[in-house]
Amino acid sequence: MLGFVKTDNEALVSYLGDPQRAVAAYWELLRRKEDALGAIRAGLSHESAAVREGCCRLLDHLVDTDSMDQLVAMADDPDAKVRVAAFHALACDRCKGDACAPGAGRVLGPALRHLASDPDPQVRMRAVELVGKFVHTDARAVAALEAAHAQDPSPAVRKTAGWFVPGGAVHRRTAPRPARRRTAVRAAHPA
Template sequence: MSVAAVSLVVGLAGVGCASAPPEIELRERAALCLHRGMRFPGNPAVRAQSMEAAAEVLDGDAAGLIAEGLRDEHAGVRFAACMALGRIQDHGSTDAIRNLVGDPDASVRVAAFYALERLGEFSYRQAWADALQNAPDAGVRRNAAMTLGLLGNPKVAPLLKRSVAEDNDDGVRLQAVEALALLGDPDAQARFVRDAFGGIGYRQPFALLALGRVRDEESISVLQTRMVNAPYLEAKLAAARGLAMHGRLDGFDLAMQSLTWAAPDASLPDDPPENQIMRVRSMAAMTLGDMRDRRALPALYRCMEMSDDPRIQVAAARSILRLLGPAEPRAPASAAPGSTPHQSGAAPM
């Protein structure tokens, strides 16, 4: 463990505390973890993840730090910053976001279109649609489908259906199907029910998480079945998180146990053990946050303080703040530019 890692553990929590500190202190520590994550120099994925989390649980309190990401050298961070600022509708960042409609990275441009539309500017829809239909990079088309779906506007359904029917990339089609499912399209929702049982690779957990956002009784029944019978832990946790999105605690025990999971398959050639552990523990933490059950606070606190992977720390901090709910108005904790979550050899984004 690096010196930076030791400093974060001691500075935030002391060493090895069994129970969470008082609520005010716990909130400040979790917020500080996200603040530091947004300036973390070792891995752009941590900066992006922290901005996404901050937009969800810190709202406008973190707008200034998120806006720093608009100038980040890494396109993935600029993308995340645009998405986060659009989510919280930070009008103070409008000019800076508008500058990114000419960003050299096409996905960043798409995120800027999304943010600006959330801020009341609707003049980029044609360029957005063109990115969905004609961008040579499938990743850009996936992001265009995802961001269009997030608008919640049924008028984009014909564009998304065209991508489902015509795009030659499976990831683009899948992202468009998810967007349609969130818009209430019954065919798209039925597709995810099928994938929840027969999806291969990433398709099954993707489908289970999508069903968490689909508000009907069939989705709950499917998620309950897959949480018990899915063939591997990540799919079971995806089902548990989907159920949590429906306000259910069915997977509470599974998520609590998975916070300390340490049984990766070392034989997988393209999936390092540390990444397997990161995914499982992060999913467990996110699931507990979505359940809104404060019994999880001590375990999430330990996860945030004792993990040697900043991605897990950020997931735990996000969930702590979800469980604590909105704070009374007060000055937010600030992070010095050199303050960072501890480094751990996390894979680059």
């Protein structure tokens, strides 16, 4: 199967660090879904940064509430690619729906810290996306995004932050809609 000598979940996770086997291992682990979660979680502490990054990317699709704290901790990984993958997984609702989207109490602190001081511009850009999820509900998010939009050394980070600040395209698109008044409709059409 798959042309691998070993096909147990742990072996597949270790193959994420092998450029020749990483893609096939990734797709097989993704196919195995919850059956592979234990091995994927364990892979977050693997010595290979490529394995840790692959595990973060897998958790983008497979994360559950039991994995969330480990994924949040990966935002502080020493490798920038791992931090990028962790922030993407924490910010991306498209891949996982609202089933276990993390709240501000869990992720806003690390995102604010990395947005303000991470040395890698790609990490800061992913932190912008996570901070941006809370721009309508947390003043700290607005202040951090405005600071990044005005002062970040990377033009790409400044541009991305500009989408999320008040008046920016993403900010406008994600703004909560006012509640519809239903009393007038009910009065006009009694049941």
